[in-house]
Amino acid sequence: MQLAEALNRNFKENRIKYLVIVFLLVVGITAGTFTVKNLRETAKQELKDYTLLLLITIKNSEIKYLPIVFFSWLQNTCFYLAVGAFSMLMAGIPVVAALIVFKGFCIGFTAGVLSLCFGSGGFFAIVSAVFLPGIVLLPCFLRAGMLGWDNSIKIIRDRRNPKTAKDRLIFARPFFNSMLKVYIIAQIGVLCESFISPFLLGIT
Numbered sequence: 001m002q003l004a005e006a007l008n009r010n011f012k013e014n015r016i017k018y019l020v021i022v023f024l025l026v027v028g029i030t031a032g033t034f035t036v037k038n039l040r041e042t043a044k045q046e047l048k049d050y051t052l053l054l055l056i057t058i059k060n061s062e063i064k065y066l067p068i069v070f071f072s073w074l075q076n077t078c079f080y081l082a083v084g085a086f087s088m089l090m091a092g093i094p095v096v097a098a099l100i101v102f103k104g105f106c107i108g109f110t111a112g113v114l115s116l117c118f119g120s121g122g123f124f125a126i127v128s129a130v131f132l133p134g135i136v137l138l139p140c141f142l143r144a145g146m147l148g149w150d151n152s153i154k155i156i157r158d159r160r161n162p163k164t165a166k167d168r169l170i171f172a173r174p175f176f177n178s179m180l181k182v183y184i185i186a187q188i189g190v191l192c193e194s195f196i197s198p199f200l201l202g203i204t
Contacts, residue, residue: 028102028106030104031108032112033112034112036112037112048113052117072190072194073187076189076190077183080179083147086099087152090152096149134189136192147179
């Protein structure tokens with residue numbers, strides 16, 4: 001109950017930032033789906049053949065989950081490390097925005113490829129591969145982006161006050177603690193993306 005109240009209060013206090021980040025994510029998703037839609041027919045066919053071959057391989061062989069978990073973990077870890085690193089700079093705001101758009105693009109591209117392969121019957125595949133893990137991952141992306149923007153804004157406001165390296169670490173400690181909490185929660189989405197999505201795609 002307290003967590004729900006804290007999240008609701010945080011959203012109300014930062015609703016403009018969250019709305020902008022959601023907009024950037026939607027822009028990325030739209031760009032990803034349109035990229036697939038506007039590919040040349042030969043490229044579409046090659047992409048479709050490759051994806052269908054991959055899905056047939058998943059259905060007809062034992063799924064090796066360890067490489068999938070590692071790739072998903074690495075991909076998401078790089079995102080949070082990048083947001084954390086660039087949020088320590090005054091230029092962090094546009095870079096974090098670009099990272100959010102890129103994340104949206106990857107989601108939209110995946111959805112576009114699955115739609116290309118399955119057509120109107122690909123709803124279950126799209127939901128299982130993209131939106132099911134997204135229930136956990138997307139809010140974490142939004143929260144990480146908001147935290148990154150907040151920290152960059154604080155750095156811009158505090159830029160005239162000289163600080164030692166130790167002072168900078170102390171200044172950034174609350175930001176890193178919050179990012180670590182978001183990252184830990186995101187691992188639930190990573191596990192869902194690594195185990196549940198391949199299994200559901202295998203029975204599609």
